[in-house]
Amino acid sequence: MERSPGRVWRAWLTRAGLLGLLVLIAGCSQNYHQTTLLPRSDITRLIDDLFMTTVWWAVVVFVLVEGALVYALFRFRSRPGDPEPEQTHGNTTVEIIWTVIPAVILAFIAVPTVKTIVKTSLPAPNPQVDVEVIGHQWWWEYRYPKLGVVTANELVVPVGKMVNLRMWSADVLHSWWSPQLASKRDVFPIFNNTRDKKINPLWFTADSVGDYSGQCAELCGIQHARMGLRVIVKSEADFESWVAKERVGSPLVEGGKVAAAIDSAWKADTVHTKGQAAFMSGGCIACHAMVGTPLAGALNLRGPNLSHTGGRTTIGANMYENTPSMLAQWLRDPQGMKQGSHMVLPRPLTEAEISALVAYLRMHQ
Amino acid sequence: MATSVLEHKAPAIPHHYPKTGFWSWITTVDHKRIGILYGATAFIFFLIGGIEAVIMRLQLIGPNGKLVDPDTFNALFTMHGTTMIFLGVMPLSAFFFNFFIPLQIGARDVVFPRLNAFSYWVFLLGAIFINVSFLVGAPPDGGWFGYANLTSARMIPSTAAAPAPGLNIDFWVIGLQILGIASIAAALNFFVTIINLRAPGMTLLRMPMFVWMSFIVQILLLLAFPVITVALVFLMMDRNFGTSFFMPDGGGDPVMWQHLFWIFGHPEVYILILPAFGIASEVLPVFSRKPLFGYTAMVFSGVFIAFVGFGVWSHHMFATGMGPFADTFFSLATMVIAIPTGVKIFNWIGTLWGGSLRFTTAMLFAVGMVALFIVGGLSGVMHASPPADLQQTDTYFIVAHFHYVLFGGSIFGLAAGAYYWWPKIFGRLLDEKLGKAHFWLTFIGMNLTFFPMHYLGLHGMPRRVYTYPEGLGFEFLNQVETVGAFVIVLAFLLFIVNIIKTWMGPANAPADPWHGATLEWSIPSPPQEFNFPNLPRVGSSVPQWDAWRAAGGKLPEPVRVSGDDIHMPNPSYWPLMAAIGLTILMSSLMLIRQWDYWYAITLFGTAWLFFSVYRWAFEPTGH
Amino acid sequence: MDAHAAAHGHEDHAHPTPGLYGKIAAVLFVLTALEVLAFEVGRRPDWPMHALIEPLVVPILLILSAAKFALVAMFYMHLKQDSKLFSNLFVWPLIIAAAIILALIVLHAYWIKASF
């Protein structure tokens, strides 16, 4: 990851130039939470360097060629009484020159391209956190097989550790894209009997703590636009405690069983019992795993694992803040909140059920 | 003289067919009239595609737009892309192929005039067919490249909101299949015409550059369309007969669709741009008063682009993860194409260099095309770098790229052709004042609309999103783009005004208003039915300039002759009948999931088609 | 008319005769028989030379069918004596077609080999 001072300087200059231009165009400062131009990981920095190399060459070519064009337009415009210009048909020397020069420039683009291909498309050199990413219409499932965590839409990773994603889809093609951290890869459907498993890899090491947004980037149906995602980079300690919390009742840990002590504490809690009753009678269980319910250990359900909904910052695949009122609205009218989504309730919920469910879901951090 | 067996005793039918009126257009086999039909139809569809774009732009003017539903938006960009490409740019190119290939090579018609009529009618019916989907409420919504398995019926989930797979994608599949037949028929016709009907003396390396580029386009059409035909057949089978060509649950592979589509799709983009390149290569020399610089290099760069263009398709698929070797191969192959394209750009500048430039509207559009295509080409080279493309693919950065090459390239080139050739086609010169306003507004509007897309893409805006949330910094640039789109609308409204104004004005165009270099300028405007009373003899790639020099700098205005002794092929309605039969046959495939006896209609359409083809084959053509 | 007369003349004189056509038919027949033979030897371990032929079946089949293809194209389709133009119209698409078939097979094989 060593970068020569010259390259760093150049990259910053480019960025400054581009951003400067942008500010000029935009006329006001904007926040870009999903930009590719402010890379925040090893791999996106590699890509950014490469991209900036191509941008610089493009700028050079652009200026020279458009310059020549515009010059010719002004210099050679006809004036009244012009004689017929000299009827040149070609000039082998210049034709050879302007075939060779672009070829040389392309070589300057091609060499770093191939180098970067080699660096970025090989399997993760040093994977430290393994995550399985599964695309669903229109939400993301994340499984941490070694840590025993199953969550949705918000990928939580520790800073400075190489995260290795293995990605596939449960239905149609999607593309997992986190611009600042990892660039993107398509995810392909895999069914139980698929033979050549097209599991796409992607790896990155985040270099600073923070929230990064991203989005599905392959048309996947009606709510493709709202198949957002978020990568939350935590310090190592925060990540550890997050994992410990998420492991409670995770489908990957003893089939979702929770410790007897927790279980009895919940049984004594009316928010929990009322909510769970609504969860069962409202039909949620058909599609969602939820800690403490009989299907807590189930994988491959239609909807996200709701066991720790309270701990997530958004609902509906990075569509809405996870606030009580938004959650209530979501349960009142999921189709109105996200038209066409696969969350179709068997029957409308009563307001009482909704508030019970909201409290119940939010209590499980 | 030997004649074909198929018209054994051709009666000497006198020319008593009506030359005007509805029926004369329905039965016409005149390449010029068919060209005009193509042009008018395609322009209407271009406007429809433009209106679809404008609705999208309105939806995206601000965050969380509510103008259209999400599924309507999906239909809008699918139909916008499909319409612009298959019903806009391709048939607009066919407009110029039809009208000007025979004129530029000194021929009286194309080799197979009735086949020509057939391709137009099939195109028209296919275009209507695919747009009927809006009327029945099932417009295609799987994107213009219809990626499986989203487009495979089994993957369209049946929820309470959307019970059974609709006909949306079926319209697209069958519609493209119909349009493909039209394209192949037309391509075969022009291909043979260019090979075989060149005037005496017109060797291959004396053909006008527009004819050369058109020639290459026909080859690309002939070789690329069969591939998408097969892909569409597979998709249709997956949708209707439970096969698994692109379905993983049966062992199939959705990536195979992508391969087949882009093996067609990449040559297709050169099908879209080369006619514009050809037009620019006609217009720039004429208004520089200098022959095209580097003619031979222009020819061979075109051939090279087309040939290599068959080996780069996977640059649309870097995100599928093909592995380092394939990535490297397709990346390098793609970059190589920049070299011959650069040769073209430089030769155009070389043509301008040292010339005496007249900035007519046609010239402005041609120069604009060169200037804007460079921008699109350079972003293309950025996509060609696979790791970088992983950040760009499926974002507005790509949308910026292809609008620069398609709008800045193809549409500008075609507009240059329209202004350049209008007097030849209609005998009237378009208004230059309005024309220049059209150009400048289009140029400004186009950059306002599409330049900010580069930034949006790099800042993380994916394409094909019906809306975007606030707070990601997308608002302002999207607003600018929408404003830009309206500037383009204004520009094209001016163009329409110009057309109407010119239409109502007098037919005053001389045979050669621009001092053109090629054969079409040696005959009256508009040309007579038989084009050339006598076959011209050609001694160079600028025959009209030769004639002009030989005449000492002034050529007399060509006179109209009676042409009674020149036999032109008879009009015929069998091409239209055959096209109808074909459309019935293809449409019946829409019913497979709806009606058990769908094949009755297939058989009916096939019978109709065969009957028409036989009548066509045995029809006397009057000579 | 002289252009045509010339073209006509030069096309006509080299036309093969029914005798040649017959010989080619015989060769085609033999080659087909060889193809089937290679196939049979390849799939029957108890046949002579099985071990030798087995790994070679695919190349043998490709070579034999290419030979048959060429014979029909050159003689029955008259490419050998007809204008070069026709050969070009056939051979270039064939090259592109073959390249595409090969490329698709190679591209697809990557997924089977790669193990992530």
Add this chain to the structure above:
Amino acid sequence: MAHAATAHADSGHVDEHHWTSTGLNSRKIAIWGFIGSECLFFASLISTYLVYKGKSLVGPLPHTESQCMLDGKMQTCEAIFEIPLVTFGTAVLLFSSFFVVLALYGAQKGDRKMLLTWLSATVLCGLFFVGMQVYEFYHFYHKGLGYSTNLFGSTFYTLTGFHGSHVTLGVIWLSTMLYLAVRGKLTPDKSLNLEMAALYWHFVDVVWIVIFPVVYLMR
């Protein structure tokens, strides 16, 4: 006179000169261009067959026994292909190519008997081949291979089905020529009409020359 530039019924180019730039007949160039285009059509079908070779999730399979659904239950099914029959069909198709070239020879030389004999033979061979394919499909279906049973079935039927439909079209075209020949209208100066049909027919034959080893004989 066979190759003299004939003014074809559909040629718009009808002045006294019958000018063509290459001296070649336009319709013949067209049929060759079409054949070139068809190469890509069959290439796409063949690549798909090859890419999906060995990827079927259930039987039946072309060359080996496998588990498949037959008569409503999973059972061991025999290999699908029966090489002798298809070899015979292949030979018939090859010979039909030979026959049509003789018919064309007859047409060009004005040898009516030769023309009629061999053209009829060609049509019969073509009909036999189509019949063979219909029988094969029927037979395979009853051995458990439906169109959507597995990838092998889908790719096999699509590829050979499209080839078969080309053969059928060829038979119709050649029959039309036979009809003209019987009516005495296929005179030497019009033999180009037959030559075009024959070129198409040979093309269909060479496609089969590829399909036969690639599909039937490669295991």
